[in-house]
Amino acid sequence: MTSAKPMGPIPPEFAGQDVLTIAGRTAGDWASEAGDTPLFVYDFGIVAARIARLRAALPGEVEIHYAIKANPFAPLLEAIAPRVGGLDVASAGELAKALAVKPAAHISFAGPGKRDAELEAALRAGATINLESEGEADRALAIGLRLGIAPRVAVRVNPDFELRGSGMRMGGRASPFGIDSQRVPDLVRRLLAENADWQGFHIFGGSQSLDSAAIVEAQAETVKLAAALAQRVGRVPPLVNLGGGFGIPYFAGDAPVDVEAIGAALGEALASRPPGLDDSRFAIELGRWLVGEAGVYLTRIVDMKESGGETFYVVDGGLHHQLAATGNFGTVVRRNYPVAVAARMQARPAGTISVVGPLCTPLDRLADRAALPEAQVGDLVAVFLAGAYGATASPSAFLGHPPARELLANGRNS
Amino acid sequence: MTSAKPMGPIPPEFAGQDVLTIAGRTAGDWASEAGDTPLFVYDFGIVAARIARLRAALPGEVEIHYAIKANPFAPLLEAIAPRVGGLDVASAGELAKALAVKPAAHISFAGPGKRDAELEAALRAGATINLESEGEADRALAIGLRLGIAPRVAVRVNPDFELRGSGMRMGGRASPFGIDSQRVPDLVRRLLAENADWQGFHIFGGSQSLDSAAIVEAQAETVKLAAALAQRVGRVPPLVNLGGGFGIPYFAGDAPVDVEAIGAALGEALASRPPGLDDSRFAIELGRWLVGEAGVYLTRIVDMKESGGETFYVVDGGLHHQLAATGNFGTVVRRNYPVAVAARMQARPAGTISVVGPLCTPLDRLADRAALPEAQVGDLVAVFLAGAYGATASPSAFLGHPPARELLANGRNS
Numbered sequence: 001m002t003s004a005k006p007m008g009p010i011p012p013e014f015a016g017q018d019v020l021t022i023a024g025r026t027a028g029d030w031a032s033e034a035g036d037t038p039l040f041v042y043d044f045g046i047v048a049a050r051i052a053r054l055r056a057a058l059p060g061e062v063e064i065h066y067a068i069k070a071n072p073f074a075p076l077l078e079a080i081a082p083r084v085g086g087l088d089v090a091s092a093g094e095l096a097k098a099l100a101v102k103p104a105a106h107i108s109f110a111g112p113g114k115r116d117a118e119l120e121a122a123l124r125a126g127a128t129i130n131l132e133s134e135g136e137a138d139r140a141l142a143i144g145l146r147l148g149i150a151p152r153v154a155v156r157v158n159p160d161f162e163l164r165g166s167g168m169r170m171g172g173r174a175s176p177f178g179i180d181s182q183r184v185p186d187l188v189r190r191l192l193a194e195n196a197d198w199q200g201f202h203i204f205g206g207s208q209s210l211d212s213a214a215i216v217e218a219q220a221e222t223v224k225l226a227a228a229l230a231q232r233v234g235r236v237p238p239l240v241n242l243g244g245g246f247g248i249p250y251f252a253g254d255a256p257v258d259v260e261a262i263g264a265a266l267g268e269a270l271a272s273r274p275p276g277l278d279d280s281r282f283a284i285e286l287g288r289w290l291v292g293e294a295g296v297y298l299t300r301i302v303d304m305k306e307s308g309g310e311t312f313y314v315v316d317g318g319l320h321h322q323l324a325a326t327g328n329f330g331t332v333v334r335r336n337y338p339v340a341v342a343a344r345m346q347a348r349p350a351g352t353i354s355v356v357g358p359l360c361t362p363l364d365r366l367a368d369r370a371a372l373p374e375a376q377v378g379d380l381v382a383v384f385l386a387g388a389y390g391a392t393a394s395p396s397a398f399l400g401h402p403p404a405r406e407l408l409a410n411g412r413n414s
Numbered sequence: 415m416t417s418a419k420p421m422g423p424i425p426p427e428f429a430g431q432d433v434l435t436i437a438g439r440t441a442g443d444w445a446s447e448a449g450d451t452p453l454f455v456y457d458f459g460i461v462a463a464r465i466a467r468l469r470a471a472l473p474g475e476v477e478i479h480y481a482i483k484a485n486p487f488a489p490l491l492e493a494i495a496p497r498v499g500g501l502d503v504a505s506a507g508e509l510a511k512a513l514a515v516k517p518a519a520h521i522s523f524a525g526p527g528k529r530d531a532e533l534e535a536a537l538r539a540g541a542t543i544n545l546e547s548e549g550e551a552d553r554a555l556a557i558g559l560r561l562g563i564a565p566r567v568a569v570r571v572n573p574d575f576e577l578r579g580s581g582m583r584m585g586g587r588a589s590p591f592g593i594d595s596q597r598v599p600d601l602v603r604r605l606l607a608e609n610a611d612w613q614g615f616h617i618f619g620g621s622q623s624l625d626s627a628a629i630v631e632a633q634a635e636t637v638k639l640a641a642a643l644a645q646r647v648g649r650v651p652p653l654v655n656l657g658g659g660f661g662i663p664y665f666a667g668d669a670p671v672d673v674e675a676i677g678a679a680l681g682e683a684l685a686s687r688p689p690g691l692d693d694s695r696f697a698i699e700l701g702r703w704l705v706g707e708a709g710v711y712l713t714r715i716v717d718m719k720e721s722g723g724e725t726f727y728v729v730d731g732g733l734h735h736q737l738a739a740t741g742n743f744g745t746v747v748r749r750n751y752p753v754a755v756a757a758r759m760q761a762r763p764a765g766t767i768s769v770v771g772p773l774c775t776p777l778d779r780l781a782d783r784a785a786l787p788e789a790q791v792g793d794l795v796a797v798f799l800a801g802a803y804g805a806t807a808s809p810s811a812f813l814g815h816p817p818a819r820e821l822l823a824n825g826r827n828s
Contacts (some may be wrong), residue, residue, distance in 0.1 A: 090774040093814025111813070113716040113728040113772030133719040133728075135791065158721055174722030176770040176779075222695065251801050303528040305547040307572055308588030314527040314547075322810065329742055344592050356590040358527030360483065360504040363744050365590075377549070394813040395737065399483050399525070399806075400507025 003372035004352040006252030007336040009292040010345075010384050013046050020342040020382050021295070023409035027298050027342035027380050030407060038299040038317030039405040042071070042387055043280040044079045045295035048410075051083050054284075058264030063283040065108075067244065068094050070287025070388040071295070075408040077101055080290070081146070088241075088285050089218040091125075099125055110156060112176045112408070116143060123149050130156045130202040130241075132178055134187055142195050154199040154239065155188055157181050157229065161221045163206030163245050164214035177204065181225060185232035192235065200237030201226050201282065208247040208288060212258040215245060216265040239281045242266075245280050246289035251335045255287070262305070288388040294386025297322050297404070298342065299366075301364060301379045302358065311353045315381050318357015318364040321404040323394040327381050328363050339367040342380040345372035348389055355381055359399050418766040418785035420666030421750040424759075424798050425707040427460050430758035434710070434796050436754040437823035440491060440711050441756035441794050444821060451794070452731030455483070455820040456492045456801055457703040460708035462824075465497050468698075471677030473684050475702040477697040479522075482508050484701025484802040486710070489822040490793045491515055502699050503541075503657075504604065505534040511541055522655070524616060525703035526590045530557060537563050537607065543571045544655075546592055546617040555608050559765040568653065569597050569602055571643065576634050577620030578661050591618065595792070597640060599646035606649065614651030615640050622661040622702060626672040629659055637683050637691070644690040656680075664747045664799055671703070695789055702802040709801025711736050711781075711818070712756065715771065715793045724783070729795050732771015732778040735818040736806040739797050742777050753781040755796035761771050761787035769795055775811050 014020060020027040023043045030041045034096040054064055063085030068077060081087065081101035089095045090111040098107045109122045110130035112224060119140050122129050124147065131137045131153050134160070144151035156178035179187060184201075191198050203225060205218045219242055226240040246257045270282065299317030319341070327334030339355055342346065348369035357364035368384055373383070396403050420652070428434060434441040437457045444455045467476055477499030478612065482491060486508060495501060495515035502510045505757040509532070512521045523536045524544035533554050536543050538561065545551045545567050558565035570592035593601060598615075605612050617639060619632045633656055640654045659673045684696065713731030720726070733740040741748030753769055763785035771778035780797055810817050 089814075091772070091814040093816070097814065111774040112719075112770060113714055113730055115731075115772075133717050135717045135719060142434075174724035174726075176719070176721070176726045176728060177720075177774070177776075178721075178769070179573060180721050254542040256812060285460075302529055303547050303549045305526075305590070307548060307590070307594050308594075310450035312526075312588075312590045314590060316527055316529060318527075328744060330775075331807075332746060355592070356526060358505070358525055358529075360525040360591070361744075362589075362591075384726055392813075393809050395743075395807050395809050397806040397810065400486060400503075400511065402507070 004349065005336055005369045007367065007370050008251040008254060008338045008385065009249050010160055010338040010340065013043070014384065018344070018346045020340065020345055022254055023297055025409070027382060031300070032141045032279045032300055032403040033208040034407055036405065038297060038321055039261065039407060040297050040386055040391055041297055041407050042076050042291065043409045044076065044294070045410040047080060047291055048083065049335065050290050054259055057260045058284065059263065059267040061270060061282055062266065063281060065241065065285040066282045066285035066290060067285050068098060071291045071390070072097055072392060073406050073408065074293070075411050077196065079408065079411050086283060094123065095121060095127060103409060108202070115185060119143050120147070123151050126152060128199045131154045132156050134179065139185060144196070144242065146180060150195050150197045152197040152199060152360055153191060154202050154241070155179060155184055156202040156204070156275065157184050159203055159205055159216065159222065159226065161205065163209050163218040164211060165323050178396065186256055188233045188251050200239040201229060204243035205245060207245045209245045210247040210254055212250065212261055214258065215262050218245065219262070219266050220269045223269050223277070227277050230276040231274070236276060236279050239283060240277065241283045241285055242283055244286040244289065246286055248288055248292045248385065250337055292385055292388035295390060297383040297386035297390060299383070300374055301377050301381060304377060310352060311354055313355045313375060313381060315355055315366065317404065318359050319394060320359060320396050320401055322366065322383055322386060322390050322396045323395050324389055325366055325386070326363060329393065334368065336367050336370050338384040339370060339372070340382050341373050341375045342382045344373050346377055350374040358401065418763065419783045421784050422665040422668060422752045422782065422799065423663050424754065427457070428798065429794060432758070432760045434754065434759055435525055436710055439795060441692055445712055445794060448821055449821040450819065452711060452735055453821060454709055454711050454800055454805055454819050455581055455823055456487065456490050456705065456709045457567050457823045458490065458708070459824040461494060461705055462497065464704050468673055470560055471674045473681040473696065475696055476680065477695060479697045479699040480657065480704060481699050481701035485705045485804070486511055486806060487820050488824065489825050492516060493825050500697060504524060506535045508542060509535060509539065517741055522568065522616070528595065533557050534561070535749060537561060537565050540566055542613045543567045543706050544571050548593065551601060552685040553609065557816065559608070564609055564611045566611040566617050567600055567605060568655070569593060570616040570618070571598050571639065573617055573619055573636065575619065575632065577623050578625060592616070595643065598643050602647045614653040615643060616655040618657035619659060621659045623659045624661040624663065624668055624671055626675055629676050632659065632682050633676070634683045635688055638768065641688040641691050645688070650690060650693050650735035655697045658691060658700040660700055660702065662706045662799065664751055665670055690804060696801065706799055709798035709804060711795070711797040711804060712794050715789055718791060722775065725765060727767055727769045727789060727795060728772065729769055729780065730772055731771050731818065732780060733808065734773060734810050734812045734815055735778065735795055735808050736800060736804050738803050739800070741776055745805065747750070748782065750781050750784050752798040753784060753786070754787045754796050755787050756796045759761040764788040771817065
C-alpha cells in the first residue's frame with residue numbers, strides 16, 4: 001500500500017467530533033434540509049466568533065471590513081454586515097449586494113478595470129471608489145461632473161514593499177492594482193483641487209499569508225507609508241485601509257496566524273504614528289480569514305471503485321463547486337484540503353483513498369490518496385475550509401451539473 | 415525593457431489578418447451585435463472545416479463523435495449535431511441538451527459518479543450509458559429492471575497503456591475512469607446474461623496530445639485491446655469508441671497534430687484487425703480539436719496603466735470567462751495563449767505589455783509581458799483558442815461580474 005498523502009488541518013470547531021455536527025445539527029440533518037447533495041453549510045457562529053476575536057485583538061481605532069468576494073452568499077452577508085465597520089466590493093454586482101445590507105458610506109469599491117457604468121453606480125449610491133489608476137480618476141471625475149456629484153474616492157496605493165509569505169502578492173512590484181506610491185500625492189492633490197470627496201488610502205500588500213511577523217511588518221510599513229503620503233499631500237486621510245492578508249491553514253503543516261500578536265503590534269504602531277495620521281481611522285479588510293473556516297462542503301458517495309490497487313470514493317460534488325480544493329485555482333502543487341467521512345470522523349483509516357468528483361476530467365479530485373476510513377455508497381464526505389472562494393470561485397456550469405445548495409447555520413440566533 | 419514572453423500561435427484562419435475578421439465580419443461588428451463586451455464568437459465555418467477534414471482523413475467505418483463538454487453552447491451544438499455520428503455527454507444536463515438535437519441512439523453518457531436519477535434519465539431516453547464501474551452496472555441493471563427497459567450500455571475500459579504526451583492522462587494506471595481491462599470480460603458477460611443491450615467499449619487513453627505518433631500508437635493499442643476483450647467475451651462489440659485526445663496548439667512551440675497521418679495509420683490498423691472486430695463500428699470522440707480554434711474571446715480595454723515601468727492593458731474580460739487562458743486550469747506553469755489587439759493584428763509591438771482582467775486578484779492575467787502593439791481605451795483585445803473549455807469551464811460568478819455573451823458565426827449558412 002502506498003503511504004497516505006497528508007491532509008490539511010480540520011478547523012478546531014469540528015476537529016474533535018466523531019459525527020460531524022455544524023451549529024448543533026449533524027451533516028445528515030443539513031443534507032436533509034437542503035433536499036439534496038452537494039451543499040455548502042456556513043456556520044455563522046464561527047464567523048461571529050472570528051469577528052469578536054479580531055475586534056478584541058485590534059486597537060479601537062481600527063475597523064473591520066469584510067471583502068465580500070470571499071463569499072457573497074446573501075444570508076451570510078446580511079448576518080455579517082451589522083457586525084463589521086465596512087464592506088468591500090469589487091464589481092457593480094457586488095455593490096448591489098452590499099447596498100442591500102449596509103449604508104453606502106460604509107462600502108468601498110476596489111478593482112482594476114471598473115467600467116463607466118460601474119463608476120456611475122458607485123457615484124450615485126455614494127460608495128467610496130478606490131481609484132486604481134490616474135485614468136480611472138479622470139473618468140470618475142468626469143462622471144461626477146456630469147452627474148453633479150462630488151465623487152467619494154480613496155486612492156489605492158501600490159506600495160513599494162510586499163507582504164512576505166503571501167500566497168498572492170499584490171505589492172512591491174509592477175502591478176495592475178493601485179497607483180505606484182510615488183505618484184499618489186500628485187493624484188490626491190488633483191482630486192482635492194477638483195473637489196472630490198477624498199476618503200484616504202487603500203494599501204494592500206498581499207493575501208493568504210500565515211506569517212504573523214510578516215503581517216506585523218507589512219502593517220507597520222503601511223502606516224509609515226500612509227503617514228509619508230499624508231505629509232506630502234498636506235491633508236489627514238480620513239481612512240487608511242491597511243489591507244488584510246490573514247491566511248488560514250489549508251494544508252498539512254500550516255499554522256494559523258496569531259491575531260492577538262498582530263493586533264498588539266498594530267496598537268503599538270498606531271500609538272507611535274506621526275501626527276499627520278492622528279485623526280485618521282483605520283481598517284483591516286479581510287475575506288478568507290473571517291469566513292473560510294466556517295464553511296463545509298458536503299457531498300455524497302455515489303460509487304466506490306477499485307482500480308490498479310487503489311480505492312476511489314466517487315462523490316456527487318467536485319471542482320464545479322469547489323475548484324480550489326482540487327488544487328486547480330491559484331496553487332502550483334496539488335495538496336489535500338482536510339476531508340472526512342462525515343459520520344465517522346474519528347474512525348481508523350481503512351487505507352489510502354482518493355475522493356473524486358463526477359466530472360469527466362482527471363482534475364476533479366477532492367482528496368488524493370488520503371488516509372480515510374471505510375465508507376459506503378450514500379455516506380456523506382465533508383470537505384472543510386469551504387467558506388471562502390468556494391461556490392462562486394468555481395466553474396459551476398462545467399459539464400452541466402446542477403449548482404450546489406448553500407445554507408446558513410445560526411444565521412438568526414447568534 | 416524586459417524581453418517579451420512568447421504567445422501561442424494564432425489559428426491559421428486568423429493569423430494573417432490585419433483587422434480581425436470572423437466569418438466575414440470584423441471583431442468590432444461582432445461586439446456591436448452582442449451589444450456589449452466581453453463576448454465569445456464561435457465561427458462554425460471553422461468547425462465545419464475541421465469536421466470535413468477529419469472525415470476525409472478517417473477510414474469510412476470510423477464515426478466522429480463530439481464531446482459536448484468542450485462547448486455546449488446550444489446554437490453551436492445544433493449546428494454540429496447533423497455533421498457528426500454521435501454526441502458524448504457527461505451529465506443529465508448535457509444529456510438533455512444533446513437530446514434536443516440528436517436521436518438518443520447516437521448519444522452516449524460517460525463519467526464517474528452518475529447518480530441514479532441520471533442513469534434513469536439515460537435509460538428512459540435510450541441513450542448509451544458508458545459504465546464506469548461494476549457498481550454503476552449494478553445500479554443501471556436494477557433501474558432497468560424496475561422500469562422494464564433493457565439498459566443500453568457500453569463498458570468504459572481503463573486501458574493498461576496510456577496516451578503518451580497527453581495533457582491529461584486517463585489510462586495506464588489506477589483511475590476513476592472506466593474498469594480495469596482485466597475485469598471487463600466478466601462484466602460484459604454479466605451484462606449479456608442479464609439481457610442488457612450491450613453496445614461495446616469506450617476506451618480513452620488521454621486528451622490534449624500533440625504527439626501524432628503517440629496518438630497513432632494509442633489507437634493501434636486500443637484496437638488490439640478491444641479485439642482481445644471481444645475474443646474473451648465471445649461477442650462482436652457493436653461500437654468501439656477509440657477515444658480522442660487530439661490536442662490543439664496553445665503555446666509557443668506547439669505544433670498541430672497530423673490528422674491525415676493519424677487517419678491513414680488508423681486505416682491500416684483497422685484493415686488488419688482481428689476477425690472479432692470485423693463487424694464493429696468505430697468512433698473517434700473529440701471536443702477541443704473540433705471547436706477550440708473556432709472561438710475568439712473579445713474584450714475591451716477599460717484602462718491603460720503604467721506601474722513599475724510596465725504597461726498594463728486593463729480589459730473588461732478575464733478569468734471569470736476564460737480561466738484556462740489565465741493559466742489557472744489544469745496547467746502547472748503559466749504560459750501565454752495567443753492574444754492580439756483586434757484592429758491592428760499586424761502592427762509592430764510597442765513593448766512588453768500585460769493584459770489583465772477586472773477581477774481583484776493577481777490571477778486575472780490574460781497575457782503576461784507579451785509583445786503587443788499600441789492601443790487605447792475602447793480597443794478590442796482578442797484572446798484566441800477560446801472555443802473549447804472557455805465560458806462553461808470558468809468561474810462565471812466570481813466577483814459578481816455579468817456573464818459573457820456568446821455568438822455563433824456562420825451558424826445557418828454553412
